[in-house]
Amino acid sequence: MTNKINKNDQIKTDIIVKARELFKRFGLNKTTMEDIAQTMSKGKSTLYYYFSGKEEVLYAVAQKEIADTFGSILAEVEKQKSAQERLRAFFLKRFDVLEEKLNTYPAMVREQKKNIEIIHKIHLEFSLLERNLIKEILLYGIKSGEFAHINKKDCDSLAIAASTILSGIDIYTFVEGTVPPIGDQLNILFNITMRGVK
Template identity: 35%
Template sequence: MSGKDESIKAEILAEAKKLFIHYGWGKTTMEDIAKAAGKGKSTLYYYYKSKDEIFDEVVTNEMDEMFRALQEEVGRVHTAEEKLIVFGLTNFKLLQNRTILGKIVLREISANIPRLVGLSRQYQRKEINTVRNILILGLEKGEFAGYTVDDVDAIAFSMTCALRGLKVGLIIEDRYADLESRIDILTNLLLRGLKA
């Protein structure tokens, strides 16, 4: 794909993102996106087969940006314990600051559960792998004694699910002010078990 094509796609996605945030997935049409991007519908259909495809790409791009930022923050600290704390806090802060995911997840979850679940699974696999690598680092450095390498996959999955459950609760209750204290509580509980 040429640079011009990439530029046109970026324009389409930027305008679609604004519309999804403002009107939601259900009320945004391909015609709305074409008009907002200053393109004809035929141009829009040349690059994207459907609104679903545009939505998926908008959300996937947002998740990729979030994951890169998460990896950067985790990479700034050195111990496995610090990495787990930073992983939890940064995960929540990124979601809080990302308008498309926060707003769309709240508004569209019931109407689009299959689509959001599929996209969410992609992101969760990345999160689990990150936590898994942190746990292996903790084992290698002797920071954690409460588990063996055979337990790493199950622990990474469980920790990611625990953080996700906390994330959903805070979003639903709109309690972002409690973020750091709740993350500290959860992380301390998890770390005590890992060190035992």
């Protein structure tokens, strides 16, 4: 009994591993159930004994990816003592992991593109204006003594960070087709950040 369940699971995870590899190499569209079956020297129908369909295979692969990724972040976080260092570790690791995934699944990333160039070009231009405005407001606040004194370079960095976050929200909005409903939350984040700037 336990033997059977084990064997079943073994094959399942084998499928997941193989599928994952193929997805990495060829992307979602170019990987067929036939391909997956062949790399395991099995018939295509056999896959359907273990998974209800391609989507479920993909889902299983994604689940594993999520678990692995989240695990590696968690590990990094738990190395740290203080909450501050934990948070910092989280963000840094999270950033690394994002880049790593981007490089791991180039085919899948490529599948998702079209002609964003124009909008991007336009958006970039707007971002530059915006970034300067943010910087000016910051400098204004520093000059008036309302904000703590920050050196010019950090001021620049802050503006860049802020504008990038906004760009992220822009593109998020663009892709989703709706503005993320987090007005209040951002407000609270803003208040706390302000406490730090003052």
